[in-house]
Amino acid sequence: MATCCLSEEDRAAVRRSREIDRNLQAEKKQYRSEIKILLLGAGESGKSTFLKQMRIIHGEDFDDEARIEFRPTVYHNVMKGAKTLAKAVRNLNIPMQHDSNEEFCDILNNYKSNILEPQDFVQYVEPLQALWKDNGIREAFSRRNEFQLGDSVPYFLEKVKEIGKLDYVPSREDVLYARKDTKNIVEYRTHIQGTPFMFVDVGGQRSQRQKWYQCFNSVTAILFFVGSSSFDQVLYEDRTTNRLVESRNIFETIVNNKAFSKVSVILFFNKADLLSKKVPLSNITDYFPSRHFVGNPHKLEDVQSFLIHMFDEVRQDRSKDLYYHFTTAVSTDNMKFVFEAVRDGILKEHIDMI
Ligand SMILES: Nc1nc2c(ncn2[C@@H]2O[C@H](COP(=O)(O)OP(=O)(O)OP(=O)(O)O)[C@@H](O)[C@H]2O)c(=O)[nH]1
Ligand SMILES: [Mg+2]
Incomplete structure (x- = not known):
């Protein structure tokens, strides 16, 4: 629009409107280029611990002041x-x-x-x-x-x-072990090799899950956390349901949700350190008597295969492979290694999507 014949007031309005347009464009660009990673999973599966690791590895580490807060x-x-x-x-x-x-x-x-x-x-x-x-x-x-x-x-x-x-x-390790259940939605933004990332952490306990839907827009990838060592434990919420069954049921609704048909869902079988200590002592088949078990229930690899199969079989879309890792979220080295592997896959899919 030519602004020569406009009053001073109108010219100011046009300037304001152009500025708003510019800001909107910039926001849109950032929005499109930002990788949004949603952390989902049942309570105590390790989501917030993972988020702390992202801060340690890719953001500002916890200094004395931040650690004293724990x-x-x-x-x-x-x-x-x-x-x-x-x-x-x-x-x-x-x-x-x-x-x-x-x-x-x-x-x-x-x-x-x-x-x-x-x-x-x-x-x-x-x-x-x-x-x-x-x-x-x-x-x-x-x-x-x-x-x-x-x-x-x-x-x-x-x-x-x-x-x-x-x-x-508290040491950095103490911070990683410090447990506080998440009761709100926590967003953490950082740049990883020049690309803006936003991690979204939610509470996994039953009372918290109705809030999950608020975070479902523009998701690039979902990291779904499973407390893999919890196969012989029941839920904190009802003291009855097996924790692994609850986790698998939540995974089923997420992985088959239409909103995520183009989103990569990566399984983190977390607490792998505790799983390897538990397998020699506890027999997983005692907790899943009706499921077929192949191999030796006290052999880690056989239990891992059992877990993978249990989650894989609920996926309706069989055209993609199941992406999974056995992880230990309290180990910074392990998280560095695993996240590097998933990051490259996520970046590739993100570029394909925009
Ligand atoms: N040994 C071990 N402990 C872990 C691991 N991952 C998490 N933890 C611990 O397990 C507890 C629960 O972890 P959180 O990260 O709080 O779990 P969450 O998924 O955020 O739980 P909600 O916020 O209730 O949904 C914490 O005390 C962690 O330190 C792991 O891989 N190994
Ligand atoms: Mg949490």
Whole structure:
């Protein structure tokens, strides 16, 4: 439009309108070039841990200030874990080895506080160390699939002395093990080799899943997390449903969703470190008696094949291969390696899509 005959006011309006157009174009360009990766999966499968790794590997690492923010979560993980074990010895009728630990179990059973400061945690250090050494607690721990114990509890109980120091600052590894369930949608943006990436982390527990639909637009790829070691555990939410069954059911609805017909869905069979420790001790066929198992249930490769088949068979579109990795989200080296492999595939598909 020629602006020579317009009033000053109209010219300003035209300028504003052109600026809005320019901004819209720029946004559209960025939107198109940005790779959006959605992290999905049941609760405790490792999505937020993966997101922390993306920050460590591709963004700004957690500095002292950021790590100190995890201190209350670590205290909470330790106290809640110890309380859960104390309750379990009672419920399972396991006698404690030492009477003093019996008394501490009573204290823990009534424990309701939320420790925020180091000086409030110090008093628990010695009794916690003694508790964790007690054969009664060890027996309950060996039966942990019968109750709800977070996977990071043994990691933190092993290092209570260090956590109990007044100048304790969580290490990077402690940050990765610190467990807090996700209750909102977390977006993390970073550039990887010049390409803008946005990772979207959601809560996986049942109450959180109705929020997932808000994130379904313009997705480039989905990383679907499975707690692969959870085959002998039931859900935190209902204490009945097998965790692997729940995970497989969610995968089925996601992978067959029309909205994702052009989106690559990559399975992360996570907690591979825990899976390899569990397989020699626990028999997966006890939990899936009606499913056919090929091979030896105490051999890792055979259990892995069983898991792959269980997820693969629910996919309706058989024209594509199933993409999967066995991963350990708490290991930065493993995440670097695995993410590099999936990133190249995702970039290629993204270029094909735009
Ligand atoms: N040993 C081990 N622990 C893991 C692994 N991945 C995650 N964890 C731990 O498992 C717990 C749960 O992980 P999160 O990343 O919080 O799980 P999430 O999928 O985000 O869970 P929600 O937010 O409830 O959906 C944390 O304590 C993690 O440190 C793994 O590969 N190995
Ligand atoms: Mg989470």
